Amino acid sequence: MSVKFALLALLSRQPSTTYQLRKDFDETTSNSWPLNIGQVSSTLQRLQRDGLVVRDEHDDDDARPWHLTDQGHRELEAWWADPVSPAQRGRDELVIKFALAVALGDLDVHDLVQKQRSATHRTLHDLTRLRRGLDADDIAGRLVLDNHVFLTEAELRWLDDVEETAARRRTPDATHHAPRTTPAAPRERSAR
Incomplete structure (x- = not known):
């Protein structure tokens, strides 16, 4: 801003x-x-x-x-x-924080996501409460708060994606370096 x-x-x-x-x-x-x-x-x-x-x-x-x-x-x-x-709009500290946490590899990304998710849910609750308290003709306030609500909801969806991506990386059989391939179609047995 x-x-x-x-x-x-x-x-x-x-x-x-x-x-x-x-x-x-x-x-x-x-x-x-x-x-x-x-x-x-x-x-x-x-x-x-x-x-x-x-x-x-x-x-x-x-x-x-x-x-x-x-x-x-x-x-x-x-x-x-x-x-x-x-x-x-500047650099987003949250994005940088999670990029570093994943790159360093020795941090509990799941724990970081949970802490951030809790804080983001509190923020969403506060914003929703403020939005409900606005006068009906406060259009400027509504625009600002709606933007905050939408961005906060998007952040929650992004945190879900961060957690899912980090979990796939932790899975022992995950091949995050190997290209993804689609499974081959089952072979038909040849008649003998």
């Missing part, structure tokens, strides 16, 4: 303080992506350095709203116009 573009999008609606931006972000995502105030502040400082936002001149730093610059508007418009590629 690009905090940079989330803040630019929120500022395109109206100028806001650092605290208001964090509150708006949390509300937009139904509090499903925790964003701390330090992250908002450091991102805004980088955006200011890059000429994408400016701040009003007031004595009280906390009350000084941020505004998009013309360059910030152009950057945001370019972001809206470009589809998000898989490379932009």
Whole structure:
């Protein structure tokens, strides 16, 4: 998730303080992506350095709203116009963790899968509870939570596949290095 573009999008609606931006972000995502105030502040400082936002001149730093610059508007418009590629989503730590566990060979992959499955089921339960609690007209919250639910369900299916693949590898008669072949058709007995 690009905090940079989330803040630019929120500022395109109206100028806001650092605290208001964090509150708006949390509300937009139904509090499903925790964003701390330090992250908002450091991102805004980088955006200011890059000429994408400016701040009003007031004595009280906390009350000084941020505004998009013309360059910030152009950057945001370019972001809206470009589809998000898989490379932009980053590396998935869970995938890397299981790839390493399987490659190292001396870890109990089944145990790792069970621990992750339990945590993922808890996450799914929490997301479902949050989704049920949404106001009917909170479309943004619904979109965010539905995405989390679908990804979490997909993760559970993937964990099933990891466990099955690792189990086949552990089977003593498994020939994971040999190519798979289909069994030959039974031979007919020749008449004597």
